[in-house]
Amino acid sequence: MAKALVEVIPETYHGLCTWHLMQNGIKHLGNLMKGESHFLSDFKKCMYGYDDEEQFEEGWRNLLEKFDVKENTWLQRVYSVREKWASCYLKKAFTLGMRSTQLSESVNADIKSFINVNLDLIKFFNRFEDVVEEKRYNELKCEYEARQKIPRLKNPYSDILKQVSELYTPTIFELFQHEYELFEACSVKSINVKASLVDCVIVMVKDLGEWKVSFDLDKKIIHCSCCKFETFGILCCHCLRVFIHMDVKSVPEQYILKRWTKLARSVSLPNVSVRHVVEDSQLTSTQRRRDICPRPMRVVDEASRSQETYTLLSKNLLIYWTRKC
Incomplete structure (x- = not known):
């Protein structure tokens, strides 16, 4: 997959599913996880806990060593492909917070729940539509x-x-509100103001x-150097700390992505003509034969x-085929 993506869709960022990576870690290094280890x-800290590449290294x-x-x-x-699973490297990609294949696995589970060997193509699509x-x-x-x-x-x-509560969906608002709570743990270590440009160093x-x-x-x-907005699409607590420090009363419009708002589905999609699919008579005949x-x-x-x-059945079959012919 990695080789194909480089050739076919070179502008994409290929990441590894962290859940599968952890399962492989348990499989290969289970002996290191016994007892009070x-x-x-x-290992999870290396995956999620470091915001800076030097800290990760x-x-x-x-x-x-430990x-x-x-x-x-x-x-x-695993280390040779660290840019595909370590948080500090994934800041380069717009991931929307996705770190695993959970979404596709959920869909797969829904489909597998009704699949069996006797399901023909028409019945499959009927179930799929459900x-x-x-x-x-x-x-x-x-x-x-x-x-x-x-x-x-x-x-x-x-x-x-108040502003974002009227715009964001409940799930995204709770995530944003969590960042707002964290800003209280942030403080401005240094600030440099040149004309309209403000440079701050934030610590927590x-x-x-x-x-x-x-x-x-x-x-x-x-x-912000944490790239929360560039990767997930909501502002981080560090940016909110600067907003409060500079007495900014609202989030600028460009930092509220429509995909996270209650109006995300408001744009009407163009009509796509769909041809009526005629049931395959041969397929139905095959089903009856089966x-x-x-x-x-x-x-x-x-x-x-x-x-x-045996003689009785042979005699009747012979009579049947004689009349048939």
């Missing part, structure tokens, strides 16, 4: 609830929270690292048990 948590070296696995070939292979219809109904239900329910604001006096309580935030006051353009074939075979089995029944 912290190997799994340390140091954490990976410590992992290899568990004495420098020569492990599986870890060497699955699609159910998913569309769930989407409509979520959309209705998003429009009717009023989200709970943890800070009802915040102008920013009980969290190692520094984040650089640049904010253009005139163009309302903000960027259903009826076992019945005469049971008659033949019973008739072959004795000479008398």
Whole structure:
């Protein structure tokens, strides 16, 4: 897959499913996870916990030394493709927070629930349409609830929270509100203001690292070194800390993606003409043949048990074919 993507869709960013990666880790390194071992948590930290590439490299070296696995070939292979699974490298891609194949696996599970060896093509698509219809109904239900329910604001006096609560879907609003809560743990270590450009260094309580935030006051353009918006599509707590520090009362329009709002499905799609599919008569005939074939075979089995029944069946079959011809 990786080789094909480079050749066919070179502009895409290929990432590895973190769930499958962890399962492979358990398969290859299960002996390191017994007892009170912290190997799994340390490995997860390398996968999710480091925001900077230098921090990741140091954490990976410590992992290899702590568990004495420098020569492990599986870890060497995993490290060689670290840009496909480590968070600090995935900042280069717009992933929308997806780190696994959970969505496709969920669809696969729904389809596998009704598949069996006797299912012909027409019945398959009938069942498939039922699955699609159910998913569309769930989407409509979520959309209705998003429009009717009023989200709970943890800070009802915040102008920013009031603004986005009216725009975001409940799920995205909760994620944004979590970032808003985290901003209280952030502080401005240093700030440099040149004309309309503001450069800040943000630090967090009980969290190692520094984040650089640049904010253009005139163009309302903000960027953080954590790349939360560039990868997921919502602003991070570091940017919100700068907004509050600079007395910004609302999120600029360009930082509210329509895909996360209640109006995401409001654009009407062009009509696509669909031809009526005529049922394949040959396929139906095949289905009937498959259903009826076992019945005469049971008659033949019973008739072959004795000479008398064998002679009776042969005689009647001969009469039938004589009349047929």
